[in-house]
Amino acid sequence: MFLGLAINDRDTARVAPRHCFRASVCTGMPSVSDLYEARLEEGRLTRDPAQEEALPEFERIRSELSKPRKKGLFRKAPEPPKGLYIWGGVGRGKSMLMDLFVESLKVPARRVHFHAFMQEVQGEIHKLREKGHEDPIKPVAKDVSDSIKVLAFDEMQITDIADAMIVGRFFERLFDAGCVVVTTSNRVPDDLYKDGLNRELFLPFIELIKERLVVHELASERDHRQDRLSGSQVYFAPANAEARADMDRIWQELTHGEEDTLTLRVKGREVTLPRYHNGVARASFYDLCGAALGPGDYLALAEAVRVLLLENIPRLGRSNFNEAKRFVTLVDALYEAKVRLIASAADEPESLYVEGRGAFEFERTASRLREMQSESWGVSSDGD
Structure with a gap:
């Protein structure tokens, strides 16, 4: 099982046990737009047109995930909604919008810094390799997708060649299992791992992002x-x-x-x-x-x-x-x-x-x- 922090309600910051990868589930939560308006009324936010333009993308995912799923022995699981890659300059409110999104969810979610998450992944892969496992990426990805429905990353960036070599296969398995990824970044996808060693091996992951996530620029003029x-x-x-x-x-x-x-x-x-x-x-x-x-x-x-x-x-x-x-x-x-x-x-x-x-x-x-x-x-x- 993964080590780490599992938080779903950002206002109360409930922390799951260190050896539990499962996040708590919120019920009866308002929409992302409702939460945004509430923060404005409380004086915790200042209205920003660029942030408001991004709200429908978060709401699209929340609404789709909130729909009741009909169950049956021969019923095929519905296709998950496309995730979201929201990028822009620092201080534009990307992380704040992510917080509101996770707070609005009714499904198990994990909100985590991308770098910290990849450290956990590498650690679990290393443990399985030491035990002689031939393909450790598969069970590690399954552990994640079995426990949560949404992965909400802060600051996706690739600086480590070890991460660059596994992210494509790892995230392809998550997507195939129906896991929805929402992430913030300071860079457009094409600039991830820019000038990195053996970058050509990383390029399929960029294409995977473009295929499975909606890429949205948060082009606010304000920091x-x-x-x-x-x-x-x-x-x-x-x-x-x-x-x-x-x-x-x-x-x-x-x-x-x-x-x-x-x-x-x-x-x-x-x-x-x-x-x-x-x-x-x-x-x-x-x-x-x-x-x-x-x-x-x-x-x-x-x-x-x-x-x-x-x-x-x-x-x-x-x-x-x-x-x-x-x-x-x-x-x-x-x-x-x-x-x-x-x-x-x-x-x-x-x-x-x-x-x-x-x-x-x-x-x-x-x-x-x-x-x-x-x-x-x-x-x-x-x-x-």
Whole structure:
């Protein structure tokens, strides 16, 4: 059985047992549009025409899955509805719409970050291979399709060649078993695993997506995540109780109190984000810079999150030189990926590293930390 989190009702975030892949079933739920309007009335959302244009696609799936299924010995199971691949720039509301969709469902569903799900899949396949199973993909896919009707992925992206080599066969079995896939992504399908090793072996999966899922662009002009941070302080020094309270407030605004743990596996190593929800992560300096992590780990992290709350950055120098080097590498990865950084630190950027080997080189990091505090940081002309 799979390890993992099975959540169907996102408002209460009910968590299934760690060794259970089955999600709870909601009954008597309103439509996706009803839930969207309710959030507007509560003041939790701002009306967005692009989001409203996407609602019928979610409702199409919900409505089809809600129809009663006639049972009989010789009655053929009805064809499942096409899934949905909704893509667009960060902060446009893709994950929020996914939450509403899953909340509206009356069938067993799994809402999970795509990277975390593929880690589970790879883990189960590895276990079966160790037991001598000739084709482990088949039973792992069956385990999934027997337990749930809908797989709702956040942030579909392929960066690992191991994932690229199995996703086609794995998802073809899920689709054939009647499992419906709904996923968000920052990329159009044709750009998945772009420039990846042996990408030609991955191309059939792209065609499978186009065949089994409706591809819909969420072309909103607004970055709602940036809107929530607009005008807000995003760097707090010193890292005292007041800074902690400010970080708590921002975390609550961005996640509405919902969170999980996300573990990224990079070349056999694990990078754990202890608190994570919908592209927003929260960790301490020592969570990310106290462990023996390298550039590849930080690049994977920057690929997986769009906002990082990093707490308790200490003063840096001779006594923590290795941690300081990792911090520089982390900031570089976040900077290049345009990740929004919200931080609490012992001092202002220019005063974090004032003595010892590496102090001169840190000036560039301090400059980047200062630049990343600007209100326009992470906003580009194409919305990505």
